[in-house]
Amino acid sequence: MLLISCPYCGDRPEIEFTYGGQAHLVRPADPSALDDQQWAEYLYMRTNTKGVHAERWRHARGCGRFFNALRDTTTDRFAATYKIGAARPDPAASEPTPGTAR
Amino acid sequence: MSVWRTPGGGRIDRTQRRKFRFDGRDYQGVAGDTLASALLANGVHLVGRSFKYHRPRGLLSAGAEEPNGLVTVRRDAARVTPNLRATQVELYEGLDALSQNRWPSLQFDVGRINDWLSPLFPAGFYYKTFMWPKGAWKSLYEPVIRRAAGLGVAPTEPDPDRYAQCYAHCDVLVAGGGAAGLAAALAAADEGARVILCDEQNEFGGALLSDPQATINGAGGQAWVDQALAELSANPRVTLLARTTAFGYFPHNLLGLNERLTDHLSAPPAGRARERLWQVRARSVVLATGAIERPVVFPGNDRPGILLAGAARTFLNRYGVRVGTRAVLVTAGDDAYQAALDLHAAGVSIAAVADLRPQAEGALPTAARRAGIEVLTSATVLGTLGGLRVNEIVLGELDGTGGVRRKRTVRCDAVLMSGGYTPSVHLFSQSRGKLAWNEPLQAFLPDRSAERERSVGACRGIYDLAGVIDDGFAAGAEAASGRSGRRRSVSAHSAGGDGSAFLGAVPLAGASSDKSFVDWQHDVTVKDLLLATREGFRSIEHVKRFTTTGMATDQGKTSNLNALSIVAGALEVPIPQVGLTSFRMPYTPTTFGSFAGASRGDLFDPVRKTPMHDWAATEGAVFEDVGLWKRARYFPRGGEGMHEAVARECLAVRSACGIFDASTLGKIEVVGADAAEFLNRLYVNNWSNLAVGRCRYGILCREDGFVYDDGVVARLAPDRFHVTTTTGGAARVLAMMEDYRQTEWPELAVWLASTTEQWAVIAVQGPKSRDLLQGLVEDIDIGAAALPHMSVAHGRICGVPGMVMRVSFSGELGFEVNVPADYGLGVWRAIHARGEKDITPYGTETMHVLRAEKGYIIVGQDTDGTVTPDDAGLAWAIGKSKADFVGKRSLQRASMHAPMRKQLVGLKSRDGRTILEEGAQVAEIPGQKPPMRLIGHVSSSYYSACLAHPIALALVAGGRARMGTTLYVPMPGGDIEVEVVPPVFYDPSGARIHA
Incomplete structure (x- = not known):
């Protein structure tokens, strides 16, 4: 079970969270302006990152808040977690430590 | 004795x-x-x-x-x-x-x-x-x-015992309480760390419990163990767990420990938990899991009486048991000689030592010779004899050219064998750490860690006692403090520790007619492994599955490395190139009881009951599970079956009045200046023009345009909406709303709260419902003009503050009385008492029939995640003037308007009798043989007592253009002819609902 650091509550076990898929996808302001191809890109196309992946989590059985995380999909190490609206941090800047979510 | x-x-x-x-x-x-x-x-x-x-x-x-x-x-x-x-x-x-x-x-x-x-x-x-x-x-x-x-x-029989579970956090978890683990725990405790030390055995000490030759700081090994335990148990920051197996290493330093509490007791105290599952999150982990001696692979190596040399020594030194009277030792290293010497000293005659090495000149072999034990070098084993126990072993001396010089049969009742040690890297490997092959030690050792953990002692190839303890001290201190440098040291000595190893089968093993076992538990022999390589298997993962080597409950603890070596030899590649199979949890089999803990029987899953549950139970209701909810399905009277009860309940609602517990409906309060805007962006409907005090049927789509949920939404105030959802959809709808609120539209002033369990909802439905409620409500005019269909009013009901919504899922004049949950039962009783003979309690089954008669869909039954609002015949609900809502752009795709999309229709059996099966397929052409061309399926099907014929809802390709045509429902007994009809079977004009 992963140990995930909620930016609002701190380290909590994975069982308190739900996964929210890829982060930093912004719903187009005017979807009607998009052609089918562009809309399909937004709606369905996701990266399948091997390595550090920006993804959304929700502390569903805690504070209820969504937040973003950088997780290495090959090791499950979290390089960072950060609030919605904050820019994606540079994963190299925060030294990932084995076994911790920070 | x-x-x-x-x-x-x-x-x-x-x-x-x-x-x-x-x-x-x-x-x-x-x-x-x-x-x-x-x-x-x-x-x-x-x-x-x-x-x-x-x-x-x-x-x-x-x-x-x-x-x-x-x-x-x-x-x-x-x-x-x-x-x-x-x-x-x-x-x-x-x-x-x-x-x-x-x-x-x-x-x-x-x-x-x-x-x-x-x-x-x-x-x-x-x-x-x-x-x-x-x-x-x-x-x-x-x-x-x-x-x-x-x-x-x-x-x-069902397991009557209790199994406890607990969670724990610590700075340092030490798995394994032998010399290395004890040293690590001591050193970690010195740093002030909170330490948990666990060991699978009944007492701590590991190999020291079987090693009378060990000396530490001038005293016996056992004395050091006793002192260490005294020190650790006196430290309140240290938890010692004996009889506790660390069976699994999970991500981010979560370890599963299984503690056996009563299995060793003759009469376990009643009520005491039998086992306890620990889930320990450790800042650092020290793995001190030791090493396992490897058997030697020779013909007939599985007869009773043939065992590992170290095991014979443990049985003697720890348990006071001689494994035989006359033993032969088969070894390829010095360590095992200590077993022969110990047994010899205990009066067991050692008939011979067969050493596979050309020379054996170390201290222990020398001591053996001095004790008068015959040592044969360049030896091999050609076979063993004996029925239910070994009684002879056939030894040979290799001549150096692939032949045997001398062959000797030695009488014995025990054979001790030792191929060296296999470090126990199970937990390390489970932690996703990477192993590396160590050529001198002929072993895979921990190399790169994936977690904050360190291996110490024999599990990383350190076998000499002083080295093991030093390693434990250093690792324990470092695990606790993050710094290297240890405060403790010992002088220690024990026999052995040369670490020499032998892998694979002895020379000439293949020449024997008897089997040479590699995996005892799964009966895998050298021949099986060679066959696998001949059949073209190259990867050890494939060989493993083909031969089942290492796949038994012991996970190949004694067999994996020998198997690997034999396969590598046959393929003529180095061992690391063959690869290593994965180690999986649990380390040793762990009971289901331990994992289940208290989660069984009534506690297996949470049960949600409405405030009126007990009333329904008393009335003899039959319940069904809807999500976690228990819902009354029907109320049988006097020996009625479900169909009779449902027919009676349906007719009662249509002719007089029914009372139904709708409390399980999901309820979300959407509040704030931007509440209407928020709902506009989410639901397909237009909410801006919904007046306060009015209700509207809302449809929620996903961004892909398919129906996700539905429910009536009431506007309680300009900035306050009472949104109802399906019973099963409440949590996911709220989660979806939160997602958009928090991540897409954080600028909106809107707040969400689940109020599902705050309200008890009593549906009173039927032509007599208004008359019945009339005298029970205060401050609310429920007359047809004041409270038309799809409206809501606040007031007191039976003296309780609440609200009355005039809504109907039955097609009749109907009301849903909402009162605070704690008053639900009382208000229900009052309404029911007031209704006397005119009121009939009904359950979900009747509710389903009534709504199907009206063609109302149930999301998840009549929709399946590929149904658009238009497919379900609900395009009228879409707010046409809205520039955007979730799903709108997807609904604009051309394929969403294709005429042959599956559309909701009604089906009537042509014979007027046959009730279709839900899920049955629909065909256009009769009499087809598989594979058939199918154009849809039946989603809801019931017998309508009110209409006196069966009714069904179905999703059929181009269904709305097929009205009046005949289709066929192929069944094992033949096709059932059905007529396509509009989905509204009952009161299509809606006159009753607006009464």
Whole structure:
């Protein structure tokens, strides 16, 4: 079970969270302006990152808040977690430590 | 005392006799015995039959790695535990154990015929045979094979015991309480760390418990263990867990520990938990899991009496048991000589030492020679003899050119063997750490860590006692403080520690007609592995699955490395190139009870009950599960079945009045200045023009345009909406709303709260409902003009503040009375009492029929995640003027308007009688043979008592253009002819609902 650091509550076990898929996808302001191809890109196309992946989590059985995380999909190490609206941090800047979510 | 039990020494108490029973025979052991040592003390070596060939088997080891000595321990019909390793079963007074995998008896087993027929059962046998005839697998082969295969028998009664679970956090978790683990715990505690030290055995000390030669700081090893334990138990920051197996290493330093609390007791106290599952999140982990001695692969190496040298030494030194009277040692290293010397000193005659090496000149071999033990070098084993126990071993001396110079048959009743040690890297590997091959030690050792953990001592290839303890001190201190540098040191010495190793089969093993076993528990031989390579398997992962080597419950603890070496030899590649199979949890089998804990029976899943649940139960309601909710399905009277009850309830609602518990509906309050805007962006409907006090049927789509949920939304105030959802959809709808609110539109002033359990909802439906409620409501005018269909008003109902919504899911004039949950039962009773003979309680089944008669969909039954609002006939609900809502852009795609999309229609059986099966397929052309061309399926189907004929809803391709046509529902008995009709069967004008 992963140990995930909620930016609002701190380290909590994975069982308190739900996964929210890829982060930093912004719903187009005017979807009607998009052609089918562009809309399909937004709606369905996701990266399948091997390595550090920006993804959304929700502390569903805690504070209820969504937040973003950088997780290495090959090791499950979290390089960072950060609030919605904050820019994606540079994963190299925060030294990932084995076994911790920070 | 028998000839097998020594007069003194060991960790047993000879004055405390323990009677026990094995296969129905009575024996006696002593306190401190395991079942294995007690059996050996009674001269019993034969403890099981092998899995496939049913060969007689004795104990191979003295610990967790035991592949042969699997027993069933039985306390009563409900407490039957199969597949326990006799080496780990602590003896208690009255223990009752059974051997496994034999019939009719351990001494005479019919299945042994498999051994003589073994040429017919090569590796991969099951994959190659039983392929024909095809039908015979299910009916004939599988049942027969299942009966013959498998280990042990499950208990027939439910488990009556209690299993506890707990969570713990610590700075340093030390797995393994041998010398290395104790040292690590001491050093970590020195740094002030919170420490948990666990060990699978009944006492701490590991190998030191069996090693009288060990000296630490000038005293015996046991004295050091005692002192360490005294120090650790006095420290309140240290938790010592004996009889506790670290069985699994999960991400981010979460370890699963299984603590056995009562299995060693003769009479476990009633009510005491039998096991405890620990889930420990550790800042740092120290793995001190030791090493396992490797057997030597030679012909006939599985006869009872042939066991690991270290196990023989443990049985002697720890349990005071001689494993034989005349033993032969087969070894390729110096360490094992200590076993021969110890047994020799205890009066066991050592007939010979067969050393596979050309030379054996170390201190221990020299000591052996000095003790008068004959040492043969360049030796090999050509075979063994004996029925239920080894009585002879055939040794040969290699001539250096691939032949045997001298062949000798040596009489013996025990053979000790040692191929060196295999470090136990199971937990390390489970943590996703990477192993590296160490050529000098001929072992895979921990290399790159994936977690904050460190391996110490024998599990990373350090075998000499001083080195092990130093390693433990250093690692413990570092794990606790993050700094290197240790404060403690010892001087220590024990025999052995040269770490020499031998892998694979002895020379000329292939020449024998007898089997050379690699995996004892799964009966995998050298021949099987060679066959696999001949058949083209190259990866060890494939060889493993083809031969099943290492796949038994012991996970190949004694076999994996030998198997790897044999495969590498056959493929003529270095061992690392063949690869290593994955280690999986659990390290040793762990009970289901431990994982289940309290989550069984009534506590298996949470149960949600409405405030009126007990009333319905008293009235004899039959309940159904809807998500976690218990919902009254129907209220049978006087021996009615479901169909009779539902018919009666339906007619009562249509003719008079029914009362229905709708409390489980999801309810979300959407509040804030931007509440209407928020709902506009989410739901397909337009909310801006919904007046306060009015309700509207809302549809929520996903961004892909398909219907996700539906429900009535009431506007309670300009900035306050009461949104209802489906019973099963409440949580996910709220989650979806939160997602958009928090991540897409954080600028909106809107707040969400689940109010599902705050309201009790009493649906009162039917032509008499208004009259009935009339006298029960205060401050609310529920007259037709004041409270039209789809409106809401606040006031008091039976004196309780609440709200009345005029809504109908039945098609009749209807109201939903909402009162605070705590008043639900009282208000329900009051309404029911007021209704007297005119009111009939009804359940979900009747609700389903009534709504289907009106063509109202149930999301998830009449929709399946590919249905748009238009497909469901609900395009009218879409707010046409809205620029955007979730799903709108997807609904603009051309394919969403294709005329042949599946659309909701009604179906009527042409014969007026046949009730269609929900899920049945719909065809355009009758009389088709598979594969048929199918154009849809039946989503809802009932008998309508009110209309006196069956009704069905279906999703049919281009359905709305097929009105009046005939379609066919193919069933095993033939096609059922159906007519396509509009989905609204009852009161299409809606006159009743607006009454």
